[in-house]
Amino acid sequence: MREGRCYEQHDFQVLILSQFAQRRPSTEKEKWELQQEYLRLIREIPQMWEEFVRKNQNIYDRFGYLDVVVYDDLTYERKKLKQGRPKEENTLSHRVTVRLDDEGYQLLKQYCQTKNITESAAIRELIQTLKSKIW
Secondary structure, eight states: EEEEEEESSHHHHHHHHHTTTOOOOOOOOHHHHHHHHHHHHHHHHHHHHHHHHHHHHHHHHSSOOOEEOTTTSOOOEEEOOOOOOOOOOOOOOOOOOOOOHHHHHHHHHHHHHHTTOOHHHHHHHHHHHHHHHHO
């Protein structure tokens, strides 16, 4: 089995042929058959690549490459994407940017230092205090 990242047809061809090169003929007949199969592969690889990209078009468009696994029998497949970090229940999905004058920024920094928290956490805390005052 061989794995590789294929940006274009040439990378795919190198990967397939390097796996093919692992085969060792023991007789003259096997040598001749391997030569014929090699020539067939050379002819068919462009079509194989086009079909492979078409099947995985969304991944290829997103990343610009495909991670390919080639097995000993020259079958190939796309290497599965690794699962990302699981979503938390209470995700922080909204981003807010604020401009502050020097005095406001110094107050925020002092508050963060005394509480030993980040600026974002301090702003979240202060918003929660607003919530209790309003309702």
